[in-house]
Amino acid sequence: MGTSQKFLLDYFRRCQKVLSRIALGADAKAVFSELQTIVESMEPGRTASVLQLNPSTKTLHSYVSNRLPKPYVDAIEGIEIGEFVGCCGAAVYLAQTVIAEDLQTHPNWRLFRDITKAANLEACWSVPIELSDGHIFGSFAIYSNEKSLPTDEELEILTMAAHIGSVAIEKTLLEEKLRFAATHDVLTGLLNRTQFEMLAEKMRAHLERRQLSMSLLFLDLNHFKDINDQYGHDLGDDLLILFAKVLANELRESDIVCRRGGDEFLVALSGTSKQGAEMYVSRVRKCFAKEVVTLKLPRKVEFAAGIAETASGPYLSLDRLIIKADQNMYKHKAQMKKRSAEEMDRRFLE
Ligand SMILES: Nc1nc2c(ncn2[C@@H]2O[C@H](COP(=O)(O)OP(=O)(O)OP(=O)(O)O)[C@@H](O)[C@H]2O)c(=O)[nH]1
Structure with missing residues (x-):
């Protein structure tokens, strides 16, 4: 038995x-x-x-x-x-x-x-x-x-x-x-900064061996603090989730994206030149503008983007790439803010 x-x-x-x-x-x-x-x-x-x-x-x-x-x-x-x-x-x-x-x-x-x-x-x-x-x-x-x-x-x-x-x-x-x-951002589900940096460094080393270009992007929402303050943190969170979704949707499988913190995001585009990175940003801009209307925010939401490319010869370190992309993002943000101030002046004077 x-x-x-x-x-x-x-x-x-x-x-x-x-x-x-x-x-x-x-x-x-x-x-x-x-x-x-x-x-x-x-x-x-x-x-x-x-x-x-x-x-x-x-x-x-x-x-x-x-x-x-x-x-x-x-x-x-x-x-x-x-x-x-x-x-x-x-x-x-x-x-x-x-x-x-x-x-x-x-x-x-x-x-x-x-x-x-x-x-x-x-x-x-x-x-x-x-x-x-x-x-x-x-x-x-x-x-x-x-x-x-x-x-x-x-x-x-x-x-x-x-x-x-x-x-x-x-x-x-x-x-x-x-x-x-341990490897992702809780709010958006994107990679977290530590995991992104580990994977981006692997990508960088791989591309350097093959002398293929890589672009690092720094993206930051404009006036995000005002959105939080005026419409509440829940809506702010929804905006971050939506932006993250658009960033991820427009990527190829070999590329990676993370939320660096707050309203800042990093993207690493494998085998992609600055021109390719600009095309990615323009796709994101178009798609984000279309999607963001679903949040019914009474104001326009934009983002600034900085690109740093490394190609041929000794490659820039990942830290250098991030710093360079960050600096370019700040230049872009300053230009956007200046343009919008000029636009306000024009409207006021007309
Ligand atoms: N809703 C929400 N807000 C966050 C989160 N993390 C950070 N923040 C807020 O994001 C805001 C970021 O503010 P800033 O860095 O001044 O950015 P900004 O207002 O977009 O300013 P500019 O980039 O110069 O246009 C701060 O108010 C933070 O409190 C989050 O997870 N959810």
């Missing part, structure tokens, strides 16, 4: 090893592969399967490879969940365990009888993989090549395996969140 005391002891030892591996940073997929093997060893003729829910399409997809026959795996790939969709589709839909003792007679399997027969699958028990916030990640199922119901212990083992797997997923998600928080 698979659930003898010896088996249970062995099972707990193996689960403990998996938990240690999770603590040491094992990848969630590797953890589930291991859990599949452990659960399959309960009885001969058992095959485990882990499916992941795509929440936007409400469909299930293989999370880790398994030993189920390929035609069966292909047939259920991307299946939509539902109250009466097999055991996994129903377990995820209902957020509860679904057991089919005999796939040839269970109503949920009516549409799958031929493929399960061809795959020599007779019974299926599926438990939802639930995360601590209540979200259902997917399903953990056992298929058997004999009509059968799980014992209480077998069901407990399956549920525990799904739970251990959920811990691995949560840890992976949390680590991803931490990695993102």
Whole structure:
């Protein structure tokens, strides 16, 4: 009997090893592969399967490879969940365990009888993989090549395996969140300054080796403090988010952008001359002017941009590039402010 005391002891030892591996940073997929093997060893003729829910399409997809026959795996790939969709589709839909003792007679399997027969699958028990916030990640199922119901212990083992797997997923998600928080700006989701400088330096060194040009841009919103003061910080935040989105949307994959702080942004354009950088700024200006109207600000919002290019010979250091772009941005800002003052004078005198 698979659930003898010896088996249970062995099972707990193996689960403990998996938990240690999770603590040491094992990848969630590797953890589930291991859990599949452990659960399959309960009885001969058992095959485990882990499916992941795509929440936007409400469909299930293989999370880790398994030993189920390929035609069966292909047939259920991307299946939509539902109250009466097999055991996994129903377990995820209902957020509860679904057991089919005999796939040839269970109503949920009516549409799958031929493929399960061809795959020599007779019974299926599926438990939802639930995360601590209540979200259902997917399903953990056992298929058997004999009509059968799980014992209480077998069901407990399956549920525990799904739970251990959920811990691995949560840890992976949390680590991803931490990695993102350490390298990105919270408000705009762009890279933060430290991460940008690290990547821009790599870009600079790579381009210097190939003697290809690089442009560094310093961009700064005009009169942002007034916008904050007059219309509130929430609207100021929305403006920063919108500007960040436009800057990122107009970039190629090889280019990078960061929020340097406040209303200042840096962009590094790979293999791009000053002329190319000017074209980028003009695209951003056009798109920003179009998008900013959605914020319904009663005043025009503009930005100043400074460009620093490095090409051929010994390349400028990243620090020098940033300083140069900053100086050019200030010159541009001064010109813009002078122009707008002259415009005001003209209007006043007319
Ligand atoms: N809403 C919002 N404001 C911020 C944030 N970070 C910095 N600020 C504000 O951004 C403003 C930047 O002001 P300044 O550097 O004087 O820039 P400015 O008003 O655009 O001046 P010019 O660039 O000379 O036109 C300050 O008032 C900061 O308090 C943020 O995350 N959200």
